[in-house]
Amino acid sequence: MTEAATRHTPGTPCWTSLMVHSLSATQDFYHALFDWEFAPGPQQLGAYVRALRDGRPVAGLGELPPERQLPVSWLTYLSSNDADETAEMIRACGGTVAVGPLDADEAGRMLIAADPEGAVFGVWQEDEHAAQRQTGAPGTPVWHELTARESGAVAKFYQMVFGYEPGAAESTPSPDPGRRTLHLAGRPVCAIRSVGRALPRDRGAHWMTHFAVADVDEAVRRVAELGGRVVEPPSDGPTGRAALVMDREGAAFTVVRAAGT
Known part of the structure; x- marks a missing residue:
């Protein structure tokens, strides 16, 4: 049960992120649990950091706007070679696209969608940095x-x-x-x-x-x-x-x- 350490085949889970109400407290929790360090990430959807193990990214943490009192959950991203094309396929097959597709700085292009049962997932059109991710070790x-x-x-x-x-x-x-x-x-x-x-x-x-x-x-x-x-x-x-x-x-x-x- 390990993720590939190379560029991901489309459809492979390639990233996971979490939007929370208190980013600093959440960073403290996962640093103590998984020994994560943190570095700034794309800011299109607000404050966001990448969690690192041994200097390599393993996950993302973002902060919800204060007025959005939503339940929090980890979000799985599935790899795509073309996020815009995947968005059209999601709609054609009975899913919905809630956010994007949009560019996430130099990291690639992404969207957030839901399947016909309502399960929310992300889609990530990766760049060459995918191969630099830390996988398989504790904390990943x-x-x-x-x-x-x-x-x-x-x-x-x-x-x-x-x-x-x-x-x-x-x-x-x-x-x-x-x-x-x-x-x-x-x-x-x-x-x-x-x-x-x-x-x-x-x-x-x-x-x-x-x-x-x-x-x-x-x-x-x-x-x-x-x-x-x-x-x-x-x-x-x-x-x-x-x-x-x-x-x-x-x-x-x-x-x-x-x-x-």
Whole structure:
């Protein structure tokens, strides 16, 4: 469950970002949890910083305008060779485009959209800096998963827009029959998990970012100490040891054991 360290194939999760009400407090939380440092990022949508591990970007943090009292959540971006063309495909396939496409300084071109079930995601038309991102190590995003009521129809949407390979998810038996893995060029890149009526009413369909950590149990203890919340305690599952947590502002994310730790 690691992201490619080279320029991403269109449809591959390539970035994750979080818009919050207090940027400084959120920086303190993730610095203490993941040892992130920060550098200024594109400012088109307001104050924004890039989180760095060993000098390489791993995620983005932005600040919401004071008048926008919205719930916060991590946003998964899917790679595109042409954000404008992808925006048209999203609309044609039953999704909506809420922001953009627009240029994000030298970083590329982006948009924010929602699929037919209402799950919000981003699209990023990357530049050559994609290869400089830090991936796979503790403190970096290593997997992205869509939680939806029913995976069939929404999977068709993503297959039509991004070209995920039809039938790849069913080629081998899955230890979790509710999870449909999406492939590109024969490689698993993300997944859709069908939960039916168990879908949280306060969140609806949503993308989830999984961050690698050296020790899941220690990371969960650290989240609680820093003022976050443990939603699902550590457990061993089909993809290894993991836990679902929230930061101080209620943004949910999963921590998973990093490969080789």
